[in-house]
Amino acid sequence: MxxxxxxxxxxxxxxxxxxxxxxxxxxxxxxxxxxxxxxxxxxxxxxxxxxxxxxxxxxxxxxxxxxxxxxxxxxxxxxxxxxxxxxxxxxxxxxxxxxxxxxxxxxxxxxxxAGALDDVEDELFRFGRIVGSTPELRAALTDKVAGRAAKAALVGELLGGRANPVTERLVVRLVAQPRGRSLEAGLDALSKLAADRRDRMVAVVTSAVPLSEAQKQRLGDALATLYGRRVHLNMDIDPEVLGGVQVRIGDEIINGSIADRLAEAERRMAG
Structure with a gap:
């Protein structure tokens, strides 16, 4: 706007x-x-x-x-x-x-x-990851031929009883009325809105293995100091990272992975 x-x-x-x-x-x-x-x-x-x-x-x-x-x-x-x-x-x-x-x-x-804002934020992120890794599910939820009721029913089957009712309502409205957006963009926008409710930024943290609670706390504190705002961490696992972490906040990417450092070394050797 x-x-x-x-x-x-x-x-x-x-x-x-x-x-x-x-x-x-x-x-x-x-x-x-x-x-x-x-x-x-x-x-x-x-x-x-x-x-x-x-x-x-x-x-x-x-x-x-x-x-x-x-x-x-x-x-x-x-x-x-x-x-x-x-x-x-x-x-x-x-x-x-x-x-x-x-x-x-x-x-x-x-x-x-209801004290469930963190749960909703995490559930939106996880659902987005599931959609991104399951082409058949994404196709079903974005099918222009399928009616809104059918899409809502599918979301109900996936999230009903497994996610907070607010999460389910938000996703149902998104798939029923995407208004020209991709499903991924809509879920990302919802996650950012949830973070804004607590005046927090959202960081997508990708690592080869799950981080411990102490590691997540240290990373969150470091990012909060860097950006001057609380930062909510959405965790993702990717074995190809090899080690370290990659942090994405909006369009900015902070690379700290072994794979990234190896790629940088190869570029320097090639140069």
Missing amino acids: SGASREARASARERLDALADNTSVDAAKLAEELAAVTALLDREVSLRRVLTDPAQTGEAKAELVRRLLGGQVGGETADLVAGMVRDRWSRSRDLVDALEELAAGADLVAAER
């Missing part, structure tokens, strides 16, 4: 955080309703264009939202969406993207209240 949309999304996040501080607000219900509004505006292109039309006053657009959603969603959801359409958006699609993010954020609030 750029310009006005970025500012509008930041304002929407602040409103969600304010709701999250109110424990009387049902975060799971808020997430479900925001997801329904997201689906509505994703389908109705003309409606979302009206709701982001800079020629219309913010109050007029907010009133339209209240008329459309009144009786369909709770007051908190209607107020949140009304506040969003009062702001200016660079593109109409940006409003839908922000709503989808808020829906996921509300579900993560529910997980945080």
Whole structure:
């Protein structure tokens, strides 16, 4: 997002955080309703264009939202969406993207209240790794011919009773309504949102063998010192690393593996 949309999304996040501080607000219900509004505006292109039309006053657009959603969603959801359409958006699609993010954020609030945010974050990462290593599963979850109900049922078979309900809801919504993203990109975005709930960065740590708890603690402390923020470690095992670790944070890769050092030595010898 750029310009006005970025500012509008930041304002929407602040409103969600304010709701999250109110424990009387049902975060799971808020997430479900925001997801329904997201689906509505994703389908109705003309409606979302009206709701982001800079020629219309913010109050007029907010009133339209209240008329459309009144009786369909709770007051908190209607107020949140009304506040969003009062702001200016660079593109109409940006409003839908922000709503989808808020829906996921509300579900993560529910997980945080239950003390399960770390579990959800880890489960999203592990599910992403399973999808990445199982082409048949990825094909089934991204099949454009298969209906949303069939994909949701498949996710239920895979995660039902094995993962936190929040994890299952997030993955079901992602596969049912990918909105042009790859499954991997969607899961990665959800993992980052979960980390942001605790103001943490996410590091994917690849090693040849599992690290001990003491090693993970030292690595996490070192990365936190380096980046000035808490860093959540998602652990992955790859025997080809041979030794040491490889750390990826966003687009940045920190290599400390034996394989990487051997490759560097070979390049120097070849030079």
